[in-house]
Amino acid sequence: MEFMKQFLIAKNIPITDENWNIFAEKNIRREYKKKDIILKEGEIDDYLTIVEEGAARLFFIKQNKEITTRFVFKYQYLTSYDSFLNRSPSRCNVEALTDMVLWRVHYDDLQEVYRTSNVGNLIGRLTIESIYVEKLNKEFSYLSESAEERYLKLMKEQPDLFQLIPLKHIATYMGITPQALSRIRRRIS
Numbered sequence: 001m002e003f004m005k006q007f008l009i010a011k012n013i014p015i016t017d018e019n020w021n022i023f024a025e026k027n028i029r030r031e032y033k034k035k036d037i038i039l040k041e042g043e044i045d046d047y048l049t050i051v052e053e054g055a056a057r058l059f060f061i062k063q064n065k066e067i068t069t070r071f072v073f074k075y076q077y078l079t080s081y082d083s084f085l086n087r088s089p090s091r092c093n094v095e096a097l098t099d100m101v102l103w104r105v106h107y108d109d110l111q112e113v114y115r116t117s118n119v120g121n122l123i124g125r126l127t128i129e130s131i132y133v134e135k136l137n138k139e140f141s142y143l144s145e146s147a148e149e150r151y152l153k154l155m156k157e158q159p160d161l162f163q164l165i166p167l168k169h170i171a172t173y174m175g176i177t178p179q180a181l182s183r184i185r186r187r188i189s
Helices: 004-008 016-025 081-086 105-116 118-144 147-157 167-174 178-188
Strands: 027-030 036-040 045-051 057-062 065-072 093-096 100-106
Touching: 004 016, 016 105, 016 118, 045 105, 057 167, 065 167, 093 178, 100 105, 105 118, 118 147, 147 167, 147 178
Parallel strands: none
Antiparallel strands: 027 100, 036 093, 045 100, 057 065, 057 093
């Protein structure tokens, strides 16, 4: 979990060794293989999870079609947040797109960290703020940009995405069909 500690230090979060140990000892390292289902729709997500290595997607099934809602990469949070926060069944599945290394803290353990550490509360707030901004940016993109603009933006912000992830998943994430994505790619190249 050293990467997480360095991230906090880079964000100027004043974390003592004691506070770090309170948080770090609650985390569990897990490994998953490509195509493993990490969380199934209907299960409660009991873990706040951060990716150390690998990539995953969150998706749901509508009319027998998979709709990707989010991709998650190295050093990003991989959690079905509404399920985690509300203790309710997840509305999505979480699938490993590559082999993965994750660090997970159980909901109950995280609540204990929040109760016993001011830095824990700060980390929690910054996490939720980050997730909110990510969601807001995606919504704004859907409402204000064409599919081609979203594709170009995705190419600029996540160039590795197209080597790691099948185009059919990228298309559903963008809210278009795989055929429409192919047309956009042909027009741009």
